[in-house]
Amino acid sequence: MFPYDPTLAAAVAAAPQSIPDVVSLLETIESTCVDTDGLKWFNWLYLQVTNAVQARVNAGGFADPAWLAVLDVQFAGFYFAAVQSALTANTSPGCWQAVFNVRNQMSIARIQFALAGMNAHINHDLPQAIVATCQATGIAPQHGTAQYNDYTGVNATLDAIINTAKQELNVRLAGDALPAVTHLEDLLAAWSISSAREIAWNNAEVLWHIKDVAPVSTAFLDSLDAATAVTSKTLLVLVP
Numbered sequence: 245m246f247p248y249d250p251t252l253a254a255a256v257a258a259a260p261q262s263i264p265d266v267v268s269l270l271e272t273i274e275s276t277c278v279d280t281d282g283l284k285w286f287n288w289l290y291l292q293v294t295n296a297v298q299a300r301v302n303a304g305g306f307a308d309p310a311w312l313a314v315l316d317v318q319f320a321g322f323y324f325a326a327v328q329s330a331l332t333a334n335t336s337p338g339c340w341q342a343v344f345n346v347r348n349q350m351s352i353a354r355i356q357f358a359l360a361g362m363n364a365h366i367n368h369d370l371p372q373a374i375v376a377t378c379q380a381t382g383i384a385p386q387h388g389t390a391q392y393n394d395y396t397g398v399n400a401t402l403d404a405i406i407n408t409a410k411q412e413l414n415v416r417l418a419g420d421a422l423p424a425v426t427h428l429e430d431l432l433a434a435w436s437i438s439s440a441r442e443i444a445w446n447n448a449e450v451l452w453h454i455k456d457v458a459p460v461s462t463a464f465l466d467s468l469d470a471a472t473a474v475t476s477k478t479l480l481v482l483v484p
Contacts, residue, residue, distance in 0.1 A: 245348055249274050255333040263313055266320040270294060272296060273327070280418050282347035283327075285354040286361025289413075290323065292405050297398060306397065308389040315395075322369035329374040338473035339364035342480060351482045353422055355413035359435050360479040362406075366440045367447075367472040371467070374448035375455060385448045395445065399438040406437050420482055426433035475478045 251272060260266045268293040276282035297316055301309045330336040332343040341359050346352060374395075376386050386392065410432050416422060447468065454460045 246278070246281055249331045251276055252315075253328050256328050259321050259324070260317055261481045263294065263301065263316050266294055266317060266375060267291070267298060270318070276413075279315070280348065280350065280364070282288065282343065282349070282352060282354070282357035282417060283361075285357040285413055285417075286343065286365075289358040289362065289405070289409050291363070292409070293402055294320070296401050300398065306394040308394055311381055311383065311391050312378065314380055314395050315373060318380070319365075319370060319373035320372060323365055326364075326369075333419055337364070337368055337469045339469055339476045342473050344478035345478055348417075349480075349482065350417050351484075352417055353413065353428060354415055354417060354419075355410055355432065355482055356428070356480050356483075357417070358409055358413055359432070360476045362437065362450060363435070363440070363475050363479060364472055366437070366444050367475070368469055369439065370444035371447035371451050373443065374455045375451050378448075378452065386451050387445075392445065396438075399441065402437045402441075406435075416483070428483065431481075437480070460476070 255272045255276070256269060260269055263385070270287055273287045277287065294316065297312065299304065301313055301316075306312050326336045326340040330340060335341070336344065338468060343357065343364060347357070374385050378391075383391055400435060412429070414422065414432075423430065451461060451464060454464060
């Protein structure tokens with residue numbers, strides 16, 4: 245869809261091993277994408293979020309910073325895998341494909357791409373990343389644990405980043421102004437990163453208990469992708 249897509253696919257071919265690796269890949273995507281590529285605006289927002297998490301990890305602001313660091317890397321891996329599969333095989337989870345299919349549509353607002361990407365990444369990818377992190381660290385996902393408290397401890401910071409993005413990215417893809425009144429106001433007001441992350445944790449707990457029953461876990465993930473794709477498509481409705 246864009247002439248630099250092979251460059252993006254090559255950049256994300258190797259899985260990141262640390263938060264600095266994640267930041268470096270996000271910066272590569274940002275510097276490669278043009279402003280009229282909707283992927284750029286989710287990536288821009290995700291970079292702000294990752295920088296905030298990295299700063300808090302480095303400052304010792306978590307009870308279990310090692311667990312948060314593993315989660316950050318596992319989580320990012322799902323995004324990079326979606327980018328690579330979409331650009332090399334024209335296929336990715338439905339919630340991500342909804343974003344890639346319209347990433348050049350000029351009437352869509354930058355904030356729509358940012359939130360649709362966050363929707364796919366949090367509602368679909370995050371439960372799987374939490375489970376993968378818990379498997380790697382031998383810690384079950386449970387409410388009330390140090391890991392859960394660390395996980396929710398960044399919500400206020402993330403909410404502030406999202407609220408700023410809702411203001412800064414509230415323009416069409418090319419940067420021109422939106423109509424004075426659109427359906428976006430209701431969409432933007434309804435989407436909450438804190439609520440989405442709580443749902444993701446709840447889904448991770450469910451997935452943890454069914455992970456060893458392949459038919460059940462596969463069906464659960466398929467349903468999760470389908471439901472998340474509906475929301476992504478709703479967030480990406482064309483602005484008149």
